Amino acid sequence: xxxxxxxxSTKSYVPYHSPFDPCPPLQRKYxxxxxxxxxxxxxxxxxxxxxxxxxxxxxxxxxFYDYYENPYKK
Amino acid sequence: MWAYEKKxxxxxxxxxxxxxxxxxxxxxxxxxxxxxxxxxxxLNQRYTIPDKVIGLLTDIGTxxxxxxxxxxxxxxxxxxxATPTQLKDAGLxxxxxxxxxxxxxxxxxxxxxxxxxxxxxxxxxADLYEDIAAEEKARATYQWIIDQSDDPDLNDGLRFLRExxxxxxxxxxxxxxxxxxxxxxxxxx
Amino acid sequence: MNKPxxxxxxxxxxxxxxxxxxxxxxxxxxxxxxxxxQAIQQxxxxxxxxxxxKAQFESTFGPLQFGSPNTNQQEWTWNSxxxxxxx
Numbered sequence: 001x002x003x004x005x006x007x008x009s010t011k012s013y014v015p016y017h018s019p020f021d022p023c024p025p026l027q028r029k030y031x032x033x034x035x036x037x038x039x040x041x042x043x044x045x046x047x048x049x050x051x052x053x054x055x056x057x058x059x060x061x062x063x064f065y066d067y068y069e070n071p072y073k074k
Numbered sequence: 075m076w077a078y079e080k081k082x083x084x085x086x087x088x089x090x091x092x093x094x095x096x097x098x099x100x101x102x103x104x105x106x107x108x109x110x111x112x113x114x115x116x117l118n119q120r121y122t123i124p125d126k127v128i129g130l131l132t133d134i135g136t137x138x139x140x141x142x143x144x145x146x147x148x149x150x151x152x153x154x155x156a157t158p159t160q161l162k163d164a165g166l167x168x169x170x171x172x173x174x175x176x177x178x179x180x181x182x183x184x185x186x187x188x189x190x191x192x193x194x195x196x197x198x199x200a201d202l203y204e205d206i207a208a209e210e211k212a213r214a215t216y217q218w219i220i221d222q223s224d225d226p227d228l229n230d231g232l233r234f235l236r237e238x239x240x241x242x243x244x245x246x247x248x249x250x251x252x253x254x255x256x257x258x259x260x261x262x263x
Numbered sequence: 264m265n266k267p268x269x270x271x272x273x274x275x276x277x278x279x280x281x282x283x284x285x286x287x288x289x290x291x292x293x294x295x296x297x298x299x300x301q302a303i304q305q306x307x308x309x310x311x312x313x314x315x316x317k318a319q320f321e322s323t324f325g326p327l328q329f330g331s332p333n334t335n336q337q338e339w340t341w342n343s344x345x346x347x348x349x350x
Contacts, residue, residue, distance in 0.1 A: 032217060036244040041251050042292065044299055051281040055084065058237025060288035064244065068236055070221040077329040082347045083284070085277055130294040137287070147348035241291065248295040 009034050009066050030071035035064050076136070083140040084234045087227035088151045093164035095228060096152035097182055098219050102145050102235075104179030104187035107211040109145055113138035115192040115208065119201045122194070127202070127249040134242050141235055146177055148228060198253055205246045213239035268350060275320050279327070282313045 011033055017025040047062040054060040102108045116135035120128045153161065153175045161170045168184060179187035193204050216236035220229050289306040296302065321331050325340035333340055 032213070034213070034240045034243075036240050036247065039244070041248050042244065042296065044296070045301070051285040052278070054288065055277075055281040055284045056234075058084075058234040059241050060285055060292075061241075064237075064240060066237065066240055068217055068220060068233055072221065079328050080341075080347060081276060081280065081327055083280065085273075085280060086348075127294075130291070133287075133291055133294060143347065150348050241288070245291055245295055252295060 010071055012071070028071075032066075032068065034066045039063060076139075082144055082147060083137070084144060084231060086144050086147045086151070086231045088148060088225060089227040090225045091152070091155065091160075092225060093153050093156045093161055093166055095219075095223050095225060096149045097164055097166055097169075098222055099145055099149050099152070099182075100178075100180060101182040101215055101219070102212070103142065103149060103177065105181035105215070106191040107208060107215050108181070108187075109138050109142040109212075110179055110187060111191045112208060112212065113142060114189075115194075116205065118192070119194050119205070122196050123198050123201065124253060126252055127198070130245055130249055131205075134245065137238070137242075141238065144231060144235065148231060149177055152228075199250065202246050202250050202253070206243050206250075209239045209243035209246065213243070268345065272324055273350075275316070275323075279313070279316050279320060282309060282316060285309055286313055 009032055010030055012028040012030045015026065015029050042061070048054070048060050049057055049062055049065075057065045059065055104110055113135050116131045116138065120131035120135065123131060153166075156164070156175065158167075158170055161167065161175070169178070172178075181187075193201070195201055195204070213236050216232050216239065220232050220236070223229055223232070286306065286309045289302055289309060293299065293302055293306060317327055317331075321327050322334055325335065325343070326333060329341075
């Protein structure tokens with residue numbers, strides 16, 4: 001049931017909806033799987049952001065950058 | 075010892091006068107997975123961890139205090155000019171009657187900070203696994219706060235903090251690797 | 264009411280925050296990669312540059328770091344605001 005969305009670090013699934021559940025079904029439930037789960041021990045010479053860009057992004061290393069936005073926002 | 079630097083780690087900005095967001099942010103001030111808990115956890119664990127990872131715990135623990143100051147700045151800015159009525163409308167009446175607009179180490183629901191939020195097992199693997207979990211929980215908390223917030227400037231600062239949790243988790247995972255493999259870095263690369 | 268800070272305060276401070284952040288990121292990386300000599304070299308360059316920027320800022324706006332010289336001979340400026348959370 002896991003489906004990749006356009007952003008690779010956001011996954012989603014559709015929870016089972018019973019006819020006896022009172023709330024209208026949420027289409028999808030989302031969760032985050034950031035890059036640190038995939039990279040392993042950081043290899044040498046990873047690509048870097050410039051200092052000012054790194055500050056904005058929250059990391060020096062481009063492969064670790066993971067932008068987050070509310071996935072339920074339309 | 076520690077020496078203060080008269081600057082924030084990141085230029086925190088808040089664009090709307092919205093004390094409700096301050097209430098949510100309190101979760102990361104004095105909550106179970108908040109920055110205070112993180113700083114105290116790492117700086118305390120470092121006395122009983124193998125030498126190879128003491129530096130990492132020291133540096134990350136120190137950074138957590140910089141994050142705590144960022145969260146405090148956000149809360150301060152969101153509440154400093156709020157009237158008692160505005161605070162009441164934001165669900166902060168209970169906070170107000172006890173603390174006025176002073177910051178207090180509690181979670182978003184007002185439960186005071188407690189040392190039982192943090193663990194020090196003395197087993198390096200158990201402690202580092204707790205640290206990894208703590209970073210992932212803090213990351214998730216930032217996500218849920220961003221989901222509840224429509225302040226673009228505030229979210230910008232919160233995204234910075236969320237990204238830091240990712241990097242810290244990465245470094246703790248590497249620390250586990252170092253301890254379980256005892257690998258000589260020169261041989262690996 | 265204090266005077267608002269000049270624009271240069273914010274731009275210079277942000278530049279320091281950026282270099283300091285890079286330095287810090289390199290430090291965390293080196294904590295788990297202690298024999299990456301290229302990263303050590305970058306760290307050292309960064310450290311020198313950061314020191315220069317801070318000295319420059321402090322000569323205009325007063326001490327940023329505890330222990331820095333108080334360039335104003337008449338007044339102790341360390342405890343004068345605004346403080347980081349106020350700006």
